[in-house]
Amino acid sequence: MHFVTRITRRLAQFNSNFSHSIAMAQSTGTLNFEEVRAGLEKKSLIYMDVRNQSELQSDGKAVGSVNLPLPEIIEAFASSDVDFKNKYGFDKPDKSAPLVVGCFAGKRAAAAGEQLTSLGFNNIKVYPGSFSDWKSNGGPISKE
Template sequence: MNIKIILGIFLLFGITTATAQQSSFIRAQDVSAVQQQDYLLIDVRTPEEYQEGTIPSAINIDVENDAFRSEVEKIDKNTPLIIFCKLGGRSETAAEILSNLGFTNVKEIEGGFEAWRAVQEGK
């Protein structure tokens, strides 16, 4: 078999596997509709940010806290999750951790809490 074909197959497999493990995004304006579908909403910001305001029904598990992994490991890995931070950077980190821990259904709010708040304010 040609080496280029073999390398192509491995490359394709690697891309497919990596894509399958990444989280997907949900638009801020669609959060309310998706919340009705048994998703667990996780605010991965700091407790201080959480106290300043969050999306109703969200629980706070700070991705920058050393206890993040142990806290999320208490959640059933098949539970559908929606995660968010302020703008999206920390939720990307959280999504990677969750994927590595075996969570299979993780959605990030595109644009984070600020995008969700803008939708709520009609901006």
């Protein structure tokens, strides 16, 4: 009987984790190059690049994007508004701000979307193609 109980618990945990992953994917959604470009032009979204500073220096970044490296997200949003602005150079977005997260190819962007959702942000989109897609589509790039 103990074996059946363990299996039942593990199945319930798997179902819970699977449901959570599906809910995260549905709540974050995705945007493509044209949608991100248009949003940046209209200033109707914040495109947060979660790559490390060294990547931005070597490869550049999408014009109009802001940078907050993935390993710093939790700590950054726990800081005061003033400390956030001083460190990252842009105002700390509120929890309903239209945020789009990107990285180089999309993997870190998805992780950032999950972290931001867990912090209570409710208007998150992921740019799955991220910087590599931006560059291949001829999006404007600036170097820091």
